[in-house]
Amino acid sequence: MSIILEHLTKRYDGHPVVNNVSLEVGDGEFFVLLGSSGSGKTTILSLIAGLTHTDEGRILLHGRDVTYLPTQQRKVGFVFQNFNLLSRTSALENVELPLLYAGVSAQERHRRAREALERVGLGDRIHHHPNQMSGGQQQRVAVARALVMRPRLIVADEPTGNLDSRTSIEIMALFQDLGRSGITLLLVTHEPDIARYASRVVLMRDGRIQADQRQTAMLAQVPPVSAEETPS
Ligand SMILES: Nc1ncnc2c1ncn2[C@@H]1O[C@H](COP(=O)(O)OP(=O)(O)OP(=O)(O)O)[C@@H](O)[C@H]1O
Ligand SMILES: [Mg+2]
Incomplete structure (x- = not known):
């Protein structure tokens, strides 16, 4: 599912935490929002998923204006840091x-x-x-x-935030696998190491896009567990 953000703005207490963000994501892209704490990553994800209302701008999913649609009508799947099971x-x-x-x-x-x-x-x-x-x-x-x-779009907020590095790679391999099946993936992280597994990285800073880079995604290969690493 393609995503188009047009001049998206979200304010808290009069202060823009997402500041005039425009972005186009193609169908089936595996794309990461990377940025430090407070840069507005979760807020953008919430706006796209319909968990937070937009102050200004438009959100189009698969060509449809969903800016004022409730989350249930957006056909977006969610994955969170804390699993929420x-x-x-x-x-x-x-x-x-x-x-x-x-x-x-x-x-x-x-x-x-x-x-x-x-x-x-x-x-x-x-x-x-x-x-x-x-x-x-x-x-x-x-x-x-x-x-x-x-869903044709899955958004994941720090999905590896509670996992060790080995398990994080395993989960990134799973996301890559889903990406190959045509699902669009938007993943939020503050870890550059995790962003390397995506095909596109959008760098956020103070509510704005600072850089937007396509890259050859690193293939997630889970190393074999050596005898010493096996917990006794
Ligand atoms: N419900 C809210 N009420 C007031 N301010 C908020 C709210 N949600 C987020 N903010 C503020 O918006 C800014 C961006 O927050 P956001 O959660 O999007 O950042 P983030 O990039 O996801 O950070 P982190 O990496 O720590 O999760 C922060 O300054 C935060 O304090
Ligand atoms: Mg966040």
Whole structure:
């Protein structure tokens, strides 16, 4: 899904935290917003996803003006730093939840949730609870929960923020994989190392775009665990 931002501005207490931002993202791009704390990354993501209302400017998703549409009508999937899973509910039920809200039948919910969990490599753990899973596995469940609604855009806010570097690479490999399947990905991070896995990096500073760079994405390759690193 393509994204167009036209002169987007958002103010808090009269102060612009997103300041006249214009940007075009093509369908299927894997693009990162990189910037230091307070630069406005989360705010831009919230504006695109419809979690925050826009003060000025327009947002077009797939050519449609969504500036004043509620989040449910934007067909955007979310992934957060803290996973936001129900810890004592199985992975399967966590992933089914958005379908439940959407009124999908039990049988169909089950089928689609299982399929989404298989897609993120958790087909053998669908009955595990998040509190029985590693951080990386929990983030995979969260990605499956975003995927289950079949969005054409997934936005992820610091999705590797709570993960060690090895697991972060694993999650970036998963995002790259989703990117290859045609989903547009917008990922927010303050870590340049994470931004290297995307095909485009937009650098934010004080609510403005400071640089916009296409790059050859580094391929995420998860190194094998050596014997010394294996926790005893
Ligand atoms: N709901 C709010 N009310 C008032 N100010 C806010 C609100 N949300 C964000 N801000 C302010 O807007 C600015 C940008 O915040 P934002 O969360 O977008 O930054 P960020 O780039 O995501 O930072 P971080 O890397 O720390 O997550 C900050 O100065 C922040 O204090
Ligand atoms: Mg943020």
